Amino acid sequence: DKRRFYDNLATEAEKAAGKRDLRTLYQITKSLSGKRPTQAKPIKDSQGKPITKEEKQIKQWADHFKGLLNRPPPATRPEIPTTAHTQLQVDTNPPTRAEVLNAIKLLKAGKTAGPDGIPPEALKADPETTADMLTPLLQK
Structure with a gap:
C-alpha cells in the first residue's frame, strides 16, 4: 500500500x-x-521571559528597534573628504573597432539576449563583420 x-x-x-x-x-x-517548516521560537522580553502573544511580540520588536535606531546625533560631524577635485582615469572616448571586437569575443555563449533581442551566439557567429557593423553605431 x-x-x-x-x-x-x-x-x-x-x-x-x-x-x-x-x-x-x-x-x-x-x-x-518529510521535512516540515519549523515554527518560529517566541521572542523574549527584556527580563528574558518568552513572549507568546503576537501583540506583545510586535510591541517588543517595536521597542527593540526604537532603542536601536533612535539615537542622539553624534557630538561632532565626521570628516568626509570631498572628491570634486579628483580626476578619474576613465576613457570617455567612443570605443575603437578593436575594443568592440574584443568585447564581442568576450561574450559568453548560452546567455539570454539583451534588450535588443540578439543572442550572444549571433554576434559571435562572425565577430569581424559584427564589429564592422557595431563600431560606427557606437561611435555616434
Missing part, C-alpha cells in the same frame, strides 16, 4: 516535470522529503 502511494507520487512528479509544472513538482518533492 505504501509502495503504491510512492509509485503514484513518482508518476505525478514525472508528469509534472514533463509539463514543466514546477509548482506541482516542488510540492511533491517537498512532501516526499
Whole structure:
C-alpha cells in the first residue's frame, strides 16, 4: 500500500516535470522529503521571559528597534573628504573597432539576449563583420 502511494507520487512528479509544472513538482518533492517548516521560537522580553502573544511580540520588536535606531546625533560631524577635485582615469572616448571586437569575443555563449533581442551566439557567429557593423553605431 505504501509502495503504491510512492509509485503514484513518482508518476505525478514525472508528469509534472514533463509539463514543466514546477509548482506541482516542488510540492511533491517537498512532501516526499518529510521535512516540515519549523515554527518560529517566541521572542523574549527584556527580563528574558518568552513572549507568546503576537501583540506583545510586535510591541517588543517595536521597542527593540526604537532603542536601536533612535539615537542622539553624534557630538561632532565626521570628516568626509570631498572628491570634486579628483580626476578619474576613465576613457570617455567612443570605443575603437578593436575594443568592440574584443568585447564581442568576450561574450559568453548560452546567455539570454539583451534588450535588443540578439543572442550572444549571433554576434559571435562572425565577430569581424559584427564589429564592422557595431563600431560606427557606437561611435555616434
